[in-house]
Amino acid sequence: MTQTQASKTHTDVANFDRWTSSCFLPGAVVIDPGNSVLYATGGWRSDRPVWNEEACTNCMLCWVHCPDSSILVEDRIMTGIDYEHCKGCGICANECRFDALEMILEPDPLSEQAGAPVKGGN
Numbered sequence: 291m292t293q294t295q296a297s298k299t300h301t302d303v304a305n306f307d308r309w310t311s312s313c314f315l316p317g318a319v320v321i322d323p324g325n326s327v328l329y330a331t332g333g334w335r336s337d338r339p340v341w342n343e344e345a346c347t348n349c350m351l352c353w354v355h356c357p358d359s360s361i362l363v364e365d366r367i368m369t370g371i372d373y374e375h376c377k378g379c380g381i382c383a384n385e386c387r388f389d390a391l392e393m394i395l396e397p398d399p400l401s402e403q404a405g406a407p408v409k410g411g412n
């Protein structure tokens with residue numbers, strides 16, 4: 291199937307009941323369920339949340355709102371941030387009512403600070 295044929299089949303809603311996986315071009319397609327953990331999306335981040343454990347009340351608002359399941363929790367206690375998958379959207383810091391999360395600019399990847407561990411994350 292050519293690219294034109296595939297796109298046409300995909301966008302032709304009249305043929306919806308005949309769509310199969312072969313109608314879609316490779317790319318941006320999640321074939322296997324539950325595999326997002328395999329994709330390290332932390333590199334997309336321009337800002338990172340930094341957690342202040344002393345200010346945290348474990349209210350779990352950040353955990354509820356994080357779209358990437360990157361707030362780490364054990365036995366109902368926040369333990370850190372999964373920087374391997376956190377995309378830096380800032381929702382957690384926006385939702386925190388206790389100023390326990392602050393967004394900071396990621397260091398320039400070419401600077402000496404790049405890759406240095408950050409307090410409050412894992």
Ligand code: SF4
Pocket residue numbers: 341345346347348349350351352353368385386387388389390391
């Ligand atoms: S929203 Fe703030 S206070 Fe609540 S668990 Fe997250 S960091 Fe802690």
Ligand code: SF4
Pocket residue numbers: 338339355356357358359360361371375376377378379380381382383
């Ligand atoms: S910045 Fe966004 S992706 Fe990262 S921990 Fe906060 S809510 Fe989740």
